[in-house]
Amino acid sequence: MKVKQQAGIAFITAMLLCGALAASTVARQLSPHVSNAPSIFDGIVKNPAGSVEISTAELRTALEESSAIVLDARPYEEYAVSHIPGARTVSGKPGTTPALYVADVSDVAKTIPDKGQPLILYCNGLYCGRSERFADELTNAGYRDIRRYQLGAPGWRALARLRRFDPPFCDFRKASD
Numbered sequence: 521m522k523v524k525q526q527a528g529i530a531f532i533t534a535m536l537l538c539g540a541l542a543a544s545t546v547a548r549q550l551s552p553h554v555s556n557a558p559s560i561f562d563g564i565v566k567n568p569a570g571s572v573e574i575s576t577a578e579l580r581t582a583l584e585e586s587s588a589i590v591l592d593a594r595p596y597e598e599y600a601v602s603h604i605p606g607a608r609t610v611s612g613k614p615g616t617t618p619a620l621y622v623a624d625v626s627d628v629a630k631t632i633p634d635k636g637q638p639l640i641l642y643c644n645g646l647y648c649g650r651s652e653r654f655a656d657e658l659t660n661a662g663y664r665d666i667r668r669y670q671l672g673a674p675g676w677r678a679l680a681r682l683r684r685f686d687p688p689f690c691d692f693r694k695a696s697d
Contacts, residue, residue, distance in 0.1 A: 590640045591608050602677070604642065611624050625660075628663075639663060640669055
C-alpha cells in the first residue's frame with residue numbers, strides 16, 4: 521500500500537470515529553434519562569398569533585403557584601364536559617355564532633378589573649381559534665399579561681396520560697378508567 525492510500529484510510533477512519541462520537545454525544549443529550557434533555561412538556565406550537573404561548577410545564581407551574589388566572593375560552597357546555605382543573609369559564613360574547621365563538625370580555629372585566637393580572641387562555645387545541653380571538657379582544661380591552669396554552673384541553677389530557685401529574689391538576693383516571 522502506498523503512503524497516500526494509508527493516509528486516506530487513516531483520514532476516513534478518523535472521520536468515521538469523530539462522526540460516531542458526535543452522534544453518541546447528541547444521543548446522550550436527547551436521552552430521557554438526562555435531566556436537561558428537551559421535553560414534550562416544555563414544547564410550544566409557535567403559532568404566529570399576537571399573544572405569547574406557554575408550555576404544559578409552565579401552565580402546570582402557574583396552576584400550582586396560583587400565579588395566573590386560567591380562563592377557558594370555550595362555551596360553557598364544553599367546559600362542563602371537561603376542563604383544566606382550576607380554570608374558570610367565561611360566558612360567550614352575545615351575538616357570536618358557534619363557528620366564530622369568542623368569550624365575552626365584559627364578563628372578564630366584571631370579575632377581573634386589574635388589567636395587569638396575568639391571564640392564561642386555552643380552548644380546544646391546535647386548530648381552535650377561540651383562545652386567539654379571546655386574547656385579541658382582551659388585548660383591545662387593555663389587558664396586558666395574556667398568554668395562551670395552545671395545546672388546549674385535549675393536549676392537557678393527552679400529556680397527563682404520558683406523565684401523571686399530581687392531583688388535583690390533572691388526574692383523569694377516575695373519569696376514563
